[in-house]
Amino acid sequence: MYALIAGGGKVGSNLARTLIRAGHEVTLIEQRGPRFDQLEKELEHQVHKGDATELFTLERAGIERPPDVVVAVTGDDEDNVVICQLARDRFGVENVIARVNDPRNQPYFDLLGIAPTVSATAAIMGLIEHEVPEHGLIHLLELKKENLEIVEITIGEKDACAGKAIGQVALPEGSRVISVVRDGKAEPPDASLTLEPGDSVLAILAPGKEEELRRVLVRE
Amino acid sequence: MKVIVIGSGRVGSAVALDLKAAGWEVTVIDEREEALGRLGDNWTGEFVVGHGMDLQLLRDVGIDEADAVVVTTDGDNSNIVIGQMAKKQFNVPSVVIRVLDPARAEFYTSRGLNIVCPTSSAIASLTAAVRAYEGALR
Numbered sequence: 001m002y003a004l005i006a007g008g009g010k011v012g013s014n015l016a017r018t019l020i021r022a023g024h025e026v027t028l029i030e031q032r033g034p035r036f037d038q039l040e041k042e043l044e045h046q047v048h049k050g051d052a053t054e055l056f057t058l059e060r061a062g063i064e065r066p067p068d069v070v071v072a073v074t075g076d077d078e079d080n081v082v083i084c085q086l087a088r089d090r091f092g093v094e095n096v097i098a099r100v101n102d103p104r105n106q107p108y109f110d111l112l113g114i115a116p117t118v119s120a121t122a123a124i125m126g127l128i129e130h131e132v133p134e135h136g137l138i139h140l141l142e143l144k145k146e147n148l149e150i151v152e153i154t155i156g157e158k159d160a161c162a163g164k165a166i167g168q169v170a171l172p173e174g175s176r177v178i179s180v181v182r183d184g185k186a187e188p189p190d191a192s193l194t195l196e197p198g199d200s201v202l203a204i205l206a207p208g209k210e211e212e213l214r215r216v217l218v219r220e
Numbered sequence: 221m222k223v224i225v226i227g228s229g230r231v232g233s234a235v236a237l238d239l240k241a242a243g244w245e246v247t248v249i250d251e252r253e254e255a256l257g258r259l260g261d262n263w264t265g266e267f268v269v270g271h272g273m274d275l276q277l278l279r280d281v282g283i284d285e286a287d288a289v290v291v292t293t294d295g296d297n298s299n300i301v302i303g304q305m306a307k308k309q310f311n312v313p314s315v316v317i318r319v320l321d322p323a324r325a326e327f328y329t330s331r332g333l334n335i336v337c338p339t340s341s342a343i344a345s346l347t348a349a350v351r352a353y354e355g356a357l358r
Contacts, residue, residue, distance in 0.1 A: 053296070053297050053324070054321065054323065054324075055323040055324070055327070056323070076297070077273070077301075078273065078295065078297040078298045078300070078301045079297050081297070081300075081301045082297045082300055082301065082324070086324075086327065089331070090327055104274070104275070104276075105273060107275060107305075107309070108273070108301050108304075108305060111304070111305060111308055111309050112301075112304060112308075
C-alpha cells in the first residue's frame with residue numbers, strides 16, 4: 001500500500017513509522033523547518049518539506065500516482081479539509097482520512113463529505129461514556145457513509161426489558177440487535193433469547209433513534 | 221441588504237466601508253479586537269470579535285438571513301472552508317472568497333465557488349504593463 005500523510009507532528013510521524021515498519025510505502029509531508037530537519041534524519045527521502053495544501057507540494061510528493069490513501073493529520077482543521085478535498089476531487093484519491101482537532105469543526109468535514117474523520121476529543125468522550133454508566137447508552141462506532149451507528153446498552157434490574165425475550169421488545173424502526181454480551185460471551189440475538197439484568201445489548205441503528213431505543217430497553 | 225465580512229484586514233475593512241457607504245447593513249468579524257481600528261472612528265456597522273469558522277458565531281450574527289458574505293481572512297484555507305459553509309449550509313446567495321494562491325483559486329473556481337485571486341490579478345496587470353511598454357517601442 002502507498003500512503004501519503006500530511007502533517008509530521010506526533011500523530012503523523014508515528015503513523016508513518018508504523019506503516020513503514022509494516023512494510024508499506026509512505027510519503028510524509030511536513031511544513032515546519034526544524035521539525036522537517038528532525039524527521040529527515042530518521043525518514044530520509046520518505047519525508048518531503050512543504051505545505052500540503054499547495055498543489056505542487058502534493059504533486060512533488062507523488063499524489064498523481066495516486067496513493068491508496070491520503071491521511072490529513074495537521075493541527076489545523078481548515079488545512080485538513082482542503083488537503084482531503086484536493087486529494088479526492090482534484091487528484092482522484094479514493095480513500096481519505098482526516099483528523100478533526102476541534103470537535104466544533106466536525107460539521108465542516110460532514111458538509112463536504114470528508115470521511116472517515118478521527119477526533120481525539122470524541123474518542124475520549126466515548127471512553128468517558130463507557131466509564132460512566134448513568135449515560136445508559138454508549139456510542140461504540142459511527143458508520144458515517146452508511147449513516148448508521150453501533151451502540152451498547154447495559155440492562156439494569158428495574159429496566160423495562162429485563163425478563164423479556166428480544167422478540168417481545170418493540171425496537172425502533174430500522175434498528176437491530178447485533179448481539180447480547182453476557183458473562184463475557186457474545187450470544188447471538190435470537191428472538192427467543194431472554195434479556196437479563198447485567199446483559200450488554202449491542203444494537204445498530206440510525207443516528208437520532210437512540211432515545212427511542214433507550215426508552216424501550218431501559219425505562220420502565 | 222445584509223452582508224457579513226469575515227476578516228477585517230486591509231482588504232476586508234475597505235470592502236466593509238465601501239458597502240456601508242453604499243447603504244448595506246454590514247457586520248464585520250475578526251479575531252483581533254484591534255481590527256476594529258481599520259474601520260475608522262465613525263464605524264456604525266456591527267463589529268464582532270471571534271473566529272470565522274465558529275458556526276455558533278455565524279448563526280448569532282444572522283448568516284441565515286445574509287444576502288452576501290465576503291471571506292477575507294489572512295488564511296486561504298480558512299477562507300475556502302468558511303466560504304463553502306456559507307454557500308452550501310447557510311445558502312447565502314452571494315459568497316465571495318479571497319484566495320491568494322492561484323492554483324487553489326483555479327481549482328475552487330472550477331468547483332463553482334466565486335473566488336477572487338489578487339495574485340492572479342497582479343500577475344496579469346504586471347505582465348500587461350510590460351507588454352504595453354514593449355508595444356509602445358514598436
